[in-house]
Amino acid sequence: MLLSKSCVYGLRATLYLASKKGDQFMPIRQLSDRLEISFHFLTKILQQLTSRGLLESYKGPNGGVRLTRSGRNISLMEIVMAIDGDDMLTECALGLPGCGVMKPCPIHEKWAEIRESIKQMLESTTLAELAKKGKDFDLRITAEGGFNDLLS
Amino acid sequence: MLLSKSCVYGLRATLYLASKKGDQFMPIRQLSDRLEISFHFLTKILQQLTSRGLLESYKGPNGGVRLTRSGRNISLMEIVMAIDGDDMLTECALGLPGCGVMKPCPIHEKWAEIRESIKQMLESTTLAELAKKGKDFDLRITAEGGFNDLLS
DNA sequence: TATATTTAAGAATAAAGAGTCTTTAAACTT
DNA sequence: AAGTTTAAAGACTCTTTATTCTTAAATATA
Numbered sequence: 037m038l039l040s041k042s043c044v045y046g047l048r049a050t051l052y053l054a055s056k057k058g059d060q061f062m063p064i065r066q067l068s069d070r071l072e073i074s075f076h077f078l079t080k081i082l083q084q085l086t087s088r089g090l091l092e093s094y095k096g097p098n099g100g101v102r103l104t105r106s107g108r109n110i111s112l113m114e115i116v117m118a119i120d121g122d123d124m125l126t127e128c129a130l131g132l133p134g135c136g137v138m139k140p141c142p143i144h145e146k147w148a149e150i151r152e153s154i155k156q157m158l159e160s161t162t163l164a165e166l167a168k169k170g171k172d173f174d175l176r177i178t179a180e181g182g183f184n185d186l187l188s
Numbered sequence: 189m190l191l192s193k194s195c196v197y198g199l200r201a202t203l204y205l206a207s208k209k210g211d212q213f214m215p216i217r218q219l220s221d222r223l224e225i226s227f228h229f230l231t232k233i234l235q236q237l238t239s240r241g242l243l244e245s246y247k248g249p250n251g252g253v254r255l256t257r258s259g260r261n262i263s264l265m266e267i268v269m270a271i272d273g274d275d276m277l278t279e280c281a282l283g284l285p286g287c288g289v290m291k292p293c294p295i296h297e298k299w300a301e302i303r304e305s306i307k308q309m310l311e312s313t314t315l316a317e318l319a320k321k322g323k324d325f326d327l328r329i330t331a332e333g334g335f336n337d338l339l340s
Numbered sequence: 341t342a343t344a345t346t347t348a349a350g351a352a353t354a355a356a357g358a359g360t361c362t363t364t365a366a367a368c369t370t
Numbered sequence: 371a372a373g374t375t376t377a378a379a380g381a382c383t384c385t386t387t388a389t390t391c392t393t394a395a396a397t398a399t400a
Contacts, residue, residue, distance in 0.1 A: 037275070037276075037279060038190050038276070038281075039281065040357075040358090041283065041357080041358065041359095042357085042358080044281070044282055044283040045283075047281070047282060047295075048282055048283075051282075051294065061376095063375085063376065063377090064376085064377070065375095065376085074358090074359060074360075075360095076359070076360055076361070077358070077359050077360080079377070079378080080359090080378095080379090082377090083377080083378065083379085086377090086378095093376090093377055093378085094366090094367080094376080094377080095365075095366040095367055095368090095375080095376050095377050095378085096366060096367030096368045096369095096374090096375060096376050096377085097367070097368045097369070097374075097375045097376070098367090098368075098375085098376090099366085099367070099368085099375075099376045099377070100376075100377085101377085112295075123189070124189075124190070127189060129190075129191065129196070129199070130196055130199060130200055130203075130328075130329070131193065131196040131197075131200075132328055132329075132330070132331055133331055135328070139328055140327055140328070141322075141327055141328050141329065142203065142318040142319070142321045142322040142327045142329070143199075143264075143313070143318060144327075146309050146313060147309075149305075149309070150302075150305060150306055150309055153301075153302060153305055154302055157298050157299075157301070157302055161295070161298060166294040166295060167294070169294045170293075170294040175292055175293055175294045175296075176284055176287070176291055176292070176293050177282070177284075177293065177294070178284070179284055179285055192387075192388090193387080193388065193389095194387085194388080213346095215345085215346065215347090216346085216347075217345095217346080226388090226389060226390075227390095228389070228390055228391075229388070229389055229390080231347070231348080232348095232349090232389090234347090235347080235348065235349085238347090238348095245346090245347055245348085246346080246347080246396090246397080247345080247346050247347045247348085247395075247396040247397055247398095248344090248345055248346050248347085248396060248397025248398050248399095249344070249345045249346070249397065249398045249399070250345085250346085250397090250398075251345075251346045251347065251396085251397070251398090252346075252347085253347085
């Protein structure tokens with residue numbers, strides 16, 4: 037897989053948060069129930085996003101997590117970087133260390149192009165954009181349920 | 189990682205085989221030494237390629253592996269499919285089962301484009317082409333060594 | 341026939357990723 | 371103050387991937 041499961045779950049969760057109106061904190065339990073992701077696992081993932089400043093959290097009753105001001109208009113890239121790091125965008129297709137224009141492997145150029153297109157896509161796509169699209173067309177965000185099922 | 193380590197090793201090994209002239213069998217031990225890959229691990233990987241008809245093997249003295257006639261002009265895609273399968277080209281970016289035009293997730297279209305470009309690249313790039321390029325420009329096929337170091 | 345060389349096959353081990361559980365700390369409610 | 375709700379932190383377990391080890395089978399050579 038290009039993205040780790042942690043990363044995929046992180047994207048689903050932040051996408052869901054981005055689709056909610058207002059700036060209420062949402063309990064992770066509620067997120068994990070609705071998105072059908074293990075609560076403890078999701079907690080761990082969201083902690084990473086919190087420590088990176090993409091989410092903010094609040095303990096106690098009416099607590100939970102929400103996107104920070106800067107987190108609201110972020111690209112998918114920032115989520116991916118926060119969870120998976122930049123390996124995907126730097127690794128050589130043949131696994132050679134330090135592969136680059138100076139010391140390329142035979143696939144380097146073609147691979148670099150692919151990586152560039154992935155990078156462009158992740159950088160130019162925002163959570164907000166996808167969340168709007170998800171709501172407008174009631175697209176899926178879980179195996180069964182669409183965005184609008186979950187907004188109730 | 190987009191490709192598993194097994195797959196990357198499989199690519200390195202077949203690329204090396206494709207760069208050799210003649211149709212001699214090359215012992216896996218020699219391949220593993222030169223490519224700096226564990227012998228037993230590489231053996232297992234190459235067995236998969238043999239059973240798929242991309243390589244043929246011969247036991248005993250002067251035995252080893254070599255590309256089959258059909259294996260000589262294959263694309264990278266065939267190696268990748270033989271080792272990693274098609275998950276990479278079918279999986280949803282949000283991990284949703286059955287994601288597609290009928291029941292898309294919000295990233296589906298953009299993701300499908302990326303996958304398509306990966307597919308195009310893997311299908312249109314041949315081992316022979318990369319091997320030639322590797323030799324012509326003495327590019328790297330191990331951490332330290334170029335193609336021409338190994339052809340001695 | 342005996343021995344060396346080589347792939348094949350599968351068991352065993354190690355490492356990494358995924359997922360669970362328990363305890364602690366913060367914040368609220370009564 | 372006591373109890374409840376919530377995130378934080380870390381230990382622990384399970385699963386998958388990666389890697390190593392062992393034995394068997396095929397082939398060649400002497």
